[in-house]
Amino acid sequence: MRLRKVPCALTIAGSDSGGGAGIEADLKTFAALQVYGTCAITAVTAQDTREVYAIFPMPADVVKKQVETVLADFQISALKTGMLYTQENVDAVANLIGKSRMKIVVDTVFAAGSGKKLILDDALDALLRQLMPKALVVTPNIPEAEIITGAKIATVDDMKDAAVSIAKLGPKAVVIKGGHLKGKIVTDIFYFRNKFQSYTKPRIEVKAHGSGCTFSAAITAYLAKELGVSRAIAMAEQFMKDALIHTLNVGEGRTPANPMALLYNEAEKFRVIEEIAAAVRMIENSPEFAPYIPEVGTQVGMALPYASWPHDVAAIEGRIIRLADRAKTVGLIRFGASSHIARVILTAMRYDPNFRAAINIRYVPELISSFKSLKFIVSSFDRKLELPEVKVVEGGTLAWGVEQAIKKTKGMPTVIFDLGEVGKEPMIRVLGKTATEVVLKSFSAINALKGKHGKRQR
Numbered sequence: 001m002r003l004r005k006v007p008c009a010l011t012i013a014g015s016d017s018g019g020g021a022g023i024e025a026d027l028k029t030f031a032a033l034q035v036y037g038t039c040a041i042t043a044v045t046a047q048d049t050r051e052v053y054a055i056f057p058m059p060a061d062v063v064k065k066q067v068e069t070v071l072a073d074f075q076i077s078a079l080k081t082g083m084l085y086t087q088e089n090v091d092a093v094a095n096l097i098g099k100s101r102m103k104i105v106v107d108t109v110f111a112a113g114s115g116k117k118l119i120l121d122d123a124l125d126a127l128l129r130q131l132m133p134k135a136l137v138v139t140p141n142i143p144e145a146e147i148i149t150g151a152k153i154a155t156v157d158d159m160k161d162a163a164v165s166i167a168k169l170g171p172k173a174v175v176i177k178g179g180h181l182k183g184k185i186v187t188d189i190f191y192f193r194n195k196f197q198s199y200t201k202p203r204i205e206v207k208a209h210g211s212g213c214t215f216s217a218a219i220t221a222y223l224a225k226e227l228g229v230s231r232a233i234a235m236a237e238q239f240m241k242d243a244l245i246h247t248l249n250v251g252e253g254r255t256p257a258n259p260m261a262l263l264y265n266e267a268e269k270f271r272v273i274e275e276i277a278a279a280v281r282m283i284e285n286s287p288e289f290a291p292y293i294p295e296v297g298t299q300v301g302m303a304l305p306y307a308s309w310p311h312d313v314a315a316i317e318g319r320i321i322r323l324a325d326r327a328k329t330v331g332l333i334r335f336g337a338s339s340h341i342a343r344v345i346l347t348a349m350r351y352d353p354n355f356r357a358a359i360n361i362r363y364v365p366e367l368i369s370s371f372k373s374l375k376f377i378v379s380s381f382d383r384k385l386e387l388p389e390v391k392v393v394e395g396g397t398l399a400w401g402v403e404q405a406i407k408k409t410k411g412m413p414t415v416i417f418d419l420g421e422v423g424k425e426p427m428i429r430v431l432g433k434t435a436t437e438v439v440l441k442s443f444s445a446i447n448a449l450k451g452k453h454g455k456r457q458r
Contacts, residue, residue, distance in 0.1 A: 007224040008036045008074045010102075011217060012067060012093055012247070013082025014055075020248075020256030021112075021210035022082060029217035030258040033239070035224050038074055040066035042093075043085045049209055049251030050114035059087035066374055067120050078224035080105040080216050081131065087123040088327040095131035098253075103223040106135040106171065107216035108144045113209055113254050133170025136150040137229065139216045140166065142180040156187050156198070162189035173229050175219075177212065179203075190233050191413045197230070197421070201238045207256035215240050218259070248308045261306035267334070272302050272314050275357075276333045279435035283320055283327045288446055293322040294362040294425055297330075301341035302435040307349060310342035340398055344416075349401040349429050352412045355431050359438040363417055363426035370449040371415045376441065379405035379413040383421045402429075414441060 011026035011156055019025075019204045021205035028050040030037030042063050046054040053378050070076065079102050084090045097104060108127070109118050119127070130146065132138060141392045142153045148169070153162055156178070166167035173192040183188070183203065190197040191240035222232035243264055279300050285291050292298075297319030304312045318331030331337070348355040359366075371378050405416040413431065420426035432438040 006034065006036045007078075007221075007226070008038060008076050009217075009220050009224040010040065010067070010070055010074075010076045010079035011082065012040045012042060012079065012084070013084065013107075013213070014045055014149045015041050016210070017044075017046055018048040018209075018251065018256075020049060020250075020254075025210040025213040025257065025259065026080065026217040026220075027081065029214050030221050032227070032259045032261075032263040033218065033221040035221040035354070036074075038070045038076065040070065042089050043083060043201070045083075048251030048253065049256065051114045052112045052118070055116075055118070055350055057083065057089065060086070061226065062090040062200045063089050064092045064096060067093065071096075072099075075335075076102055076224075076227070078103040078105070078220045080107055080220040082213055083106045083109040083217070085119055085125065087120065087126045090123050090126040091130055094126070094134065094421060098134055102219075103136045105216050105220045105223070106131055106138045107212060108138060108140040108148065109212070110144050110147060113207070118291060122147075126127050127443070128169060132166075134318070135171040135174065136223070137173045137216075137219055137233070138166060138171045139175045139177065139212065139219065141177040141212060145176050148330070154181075155251055156181075156189065159187070159189040160196055163196070167191055173233070174456070175233060175335045178214070179211075188237065190230075192229055197233075198236075198328070201237075201241060203405065206244065208244055208256045209256045211240065211257045213243060214243050214257045214259045227302050240307060242308055242383075245308050250412045258306070265306050265312065267302040267424070269314075273333055274306060275302050276300060276314055276316070277434040279359075279439045280316070280320065280329050280333070282436065282439050284329060286327070286443065286449050288323055289443070289448060290322050290325055290440070292328050292361045292367070292425060292446060293320060294325060294366065296425055298360055299341045300359040300435050300439065301338055301345055302347060303342070303345045304451050305353070305356065307346060307356070310339045310346070313338070313342035313345055315341050343398040344402050344429055344431075345401045348412070351406050354433050357432050357435045357438050359435075359442060360428050361428045361430065361442055363428050364449075365396045365447055367419060367428065367445055368415070370445040374444055374448060376414040376445070377409055377411050378417070379409045380417050380419075381405045383418055383444075388412040 014022045016022035027037040043194045044056045149162045149165045158177045176189045178187040188199040218236035221234045243257040246258040246261040301315035314335045317337045343356045381404040417428045428439045
């Protein structure tokens with residue numbers, strides 16, 4: 001039996017009974033990034049997605065014993081601190097980690113999203129004096145950076161000034177999270193070795209819970225994996241995009257960030273490839289499909305469960321073409337192979353995440369009637385109604401068209417078609433949960449039409 005050595009990280013933070021922040025979010029993030037997580041609990045909270053109702057701080061000697069026990073047995077190369085709450089806990093943690101060579105991330109947890117204070121006033125002062133100078137990275141949001149610096153932050157330049165001021169307290173690197181500034185674009189400022197790096201991304205319109213914990217835990221995990229500071233920050237920024245896009249609707253208040261989205265996607269990659277391969281075999285072994293391959297060829301694709309971008313959708317590098325009276329696949333199956341089918345699937349998933357697959361087939365009016373006779377929900381879009389600013393965007397037409405077709409129906413459509421335009425072939429697109437399902441749906445309509453024509457001939 002071969003034992004696998006993995007990097008280990010430690011989180012020293014409070015416990016969230018709702019599971020969305022604190023220790024619970026940290027350990028999920030460590031696991032998602034293949035880092036073994038250990039913990040020391042500083043406080044137990046009674047909270048859900050709406051509010052923190054009560055806080056029960058751990059005695060400092062209990063926190064101290066937890067940390068000492070972990071450090072005595074595990075090779076901890078990176079740790080993070082979150083909610084410490086009391087001055088005694090700050091003192092205990094600062095004394096324990098002060099002389100270590102571990103990479104320390106300090107997440108300045110001052111208040112919950114609901115507004116509840118998560119640190120006492122004397123503890124805040126102790127954190128700035130004792131713990132901040134020992135940090136490799138600190139990760140305040142704008143309200144926290146304003147408390148630390150005593151200065152109002154209203155612009156990105158203000159964020160840069162605040163980062164410089166915070167760095168003077170001792171941490172080697174500062175990340176100020178810009179989500180509290182208004183605007184469609186969110187900018188995070190990273191300050192390290194007298195240089196600034198800006199990370200910008202479109203604002204995700206969601207009131208997230210646990211995003212700060214997840215972000216600092218991701219930085220800690222990447223540092224534990226021996227990435228340099230700059231690389232760890234960049235990777236954590238990318239990790240957070242998926243965690244925030246796929247927040248979890250599990251309560252009545254704020255939606256918890258989803259650090260497991262990356263892990264779930266990685267686990268599904270092989271199955272998605274196998275699904276498409278099975279769908280391709282079905283098509284190639286069915287001569288009746290060949291007449292319904294369009295001139296541009298047929299593409300079949302399937303997305304990962306938490307797909308966000310075209311590279312999260314697998315398809316055929318080439319397409320399925322008609323060769324004599326048979327279907328023939330040209331190219332390998334890989335992720336990111338087709339931006340066109342990816343746009344269709346990603347747009348559908350915004351309305352129903354279960355619709356993760358699609359196939360395009362030749363437009364035949366009788367085939368549309370066949371789908372309708374089988375009680376499939378059929379919708380369409382008209383390319384003539386597309387706005388010029390949409391048309392010039394690569395892949396914009398399909399995203400726009402699928403969205404228009406979905407909005408026209410009461411339920412999620414299974415079949416979406418358009419009549420094309422100059423240079424654009426009319427097309428039918430079949431949506432479903434898996435690649436094999438969309439092929440079977442297509443076969444059902446083709447076979448029903450074939451049977452109908454057979455009856456007429458008799």
